[in-house]
Amino acid sequence: MRIGVPKEIKNHEYRVGMTPAAVRELTARGHEVFVETKAGDGIDLTDELYAKAGAKILPTAEEVFGVADMIVKVKEPQPVEIARLKKGQTLFTYLHLAPDPEQTKGLLASGAVCIAYETVTDNRGGLPLLAPMSEVAGRMSIQAGAHCLEKAQGGRGVLLGGVPGVPAAKVVVLGGGVVGTNAARMAMGLEAHVIVLDVSLNRLKELDEQFGSRLHTLYSTMDAIEEQVASADLVIGGVLLPGAAAPKLITEAMVRQMKKGSVIVDVAIDQGGCAETSHATTHADPTYRVHDVVHYAVANMPGGVARTSTFALNNATLPFTIALAEQGAEAAMKANAHLRHGLNVYRGTLTYGAVAAAQKLAFEPAEKVLGL
Ligand SMILES: NC(=O)C1=CN([C@@H]2O[C@H](COP(=O)(O)OP(=O)(O)OC[C@H]3O[C@@H](n4cnc5c(N)ncnc54)[C@H](O)[C@@H]3O)[C@@H](O)[C@H]2O)C=CC1
Ligand SMILES: CC(=O)C(=O)O
Numbered sequence: 001m002r003i004g005v006p007k008e009i010k011n012h013e014y015r016v017g018m019t020p021a022a023v024r025e026l027t028a029r030g031h032e033v034f035v036e037t038k039a040g041d042g043i044d045l046t047d048e049l050y051a052k053a054g055a056k057i058l059p060t061a062e063e064v065f066g067v068a069d070m071i072v073k074v075k076e077p078q079p080v081e082i083a084r085l086k087k088g089q090t091l092f093t094y095l096h097l098a099p100d101p102e103q104t105k106g107l108l109a110s111g112a113v114c115i116a117y118e119t120v121t122d123n124r125g126g127l128p129l130l131a132p133m134s135e136v137a138g139r140m141s142i143q144a145g146a147h148c149l150e151k152a153q154g155g156r157g158v159l160l161g162g163v164p165g166v167p168a169a170k171v172v173v174l175g176g177g178v179v180g181t182n183a184a185r186m187a188m189g190l191e192a193h194v195i196v197l198d199v200s201l202n203r204l205k206e207l208d209e210q211f212g213s214r215l216h217t218l219y220s221t222m223d224a225i226e227e228q229v230a231s232a233d234l235v236i237g238g239v240l241l242p243g244a245a246a247p248k249l250i251t252e253a254m255v256r257q258m259k260k261g262s263v264i265v266d267v268a269i270d271q272g273g274c275a276e277t278s279h280a281t282t283h284a285d286p287t288y289r290v291h292d293v294v295h296y297a298v299a300n301m302p303g304g305v306a307r308t309s310t311f312a313l314n315n316a317t318l319p320f321t322i323a324l325a326e327q328g329a330e331a332a333m334k335a336n337a338h339l340r341h342g343l344n345v346y347r348g349t350l351t352y353g354a355v356a357a358a359q360k361l362a363f364e365p366a367e368k369v370l371g372l
């Protein structure tokens with residue numbers, strides 16, 4: 001198979017779809033990999049390293065999209081990239097379609113086969129291709145939140161861990177999944193007072209067993225969220241209903257009740273955000289204020305630590321990239337239900353129920369379009 005790896009073009013996005021090590025795994029199996037020149041330059045993965053791994057370096061994105069049977073990327077395709085997709089071409093990347101009707105329309109019109117990293121599943125009920133970036137974003141959310149709490153950033157002027165004689169900050173984490181667990185772990189490490197809310201009692205039990213008395217768990221209801229958010233210094237939004245638009249758990253009225261200079265880091269912004277007052281921001285201009293509350297809502301947080309993130313992402317995607325290349329996209333998805341769950345758009349048909357529900361569109365199950 002011919003695999004194309006274009007340079008990412010989102011604001012301050014330096015990740016790359018395949019590392020040189022991943023390219024070598026594909027070329028060693030007889031596949032051709034075409035990498036856009038300077039695709040990995042921002043993280044010191046040079047053209048020379050890619051060439052040594054067997055890649056062919058192409059001067060433009062047009063040529064990469066033009067020659068490839070499958071495009072392997074990181075972020076959702078931007079309009080100029082959607083225009084380059086070809087009928088029947090496979091696109092393997094994050095899509096986050098539920099809150100993004102424009103992209104959905106574009107991918108449907110392209111006729112491409114679009115497999116979203118974030119809805120591929122595993123045997124344990126997890127999302128293995130989202131998890132590595134959620135680990136990164138969860139950990140970063142505390143760094144970002146701590147920075148935003150500084151006065152110069154518009155924050156409350158509070159140190160997460162406090163000091164002897166002055167209380168620690170209160171960190172409220174909505175959602176105790178991968179983002180929430182990693183956020184809680186970092187916040188506990190900085191000696192903040194940390195509370196995690198989730199609707200899954202199982203998850204709360206696991207967290208309780210894992211962290212003991214250092215972590216406080218709470219069942220997530222409107223009442224509990226309202227009370228906790230109002231007294232928080234830092235709120236981390238880490239909820240997810242897989243593939244669906246994020247539930248708006250933090251209403252504007254709740255934000256109005258929050259303390260002046262407190263901070264919301266809405267990690268769930270890539271699925272539309274879990275605060276009514278959230279809108280997506282960029283690494284270049286990451287924050288804004290609503291009702292005196294600092295909002296940080298960068299939709300590609302892991303792009304900020306692109307080198308770590310690229311290696312972490314490739315560790316998870318590589319077995320699937322190999323399966324898609326070796327078997328062809330359709331056969332690979334027929335053979336593996338977990339990979340099939342990644343299929344969001346198939347040759348002009350929407351195939352993911354939660355995206356269809358969010359946008360009030362029709363869809364057909366992946367099994368049907370694949371003839372299973
Ligand atoms: N902004 C960014 O750069 C990044 C954003 N993300 C996003 O972060 C979000 C969380 O991802 P993960 O932690 O991997 O998901 P996950 O599936 O591991 O965890 C989500 C948790 O939310 C819980 N939940 C659902 N409804 C809830 C409610 N009403 N109240 C409290 N908890 C609730 C679930 O029970 C689950 O434990 C996703 O939207 C993901 O796409 C992930 C990585 C990077
Ligand atoms: C998951 C996601 O949105 C990211 O890694 O950018």
Ligand SMILES: [Mg+2]
Nearest residue numbers: 256258291292
């Ligand atoms: Mg206020």
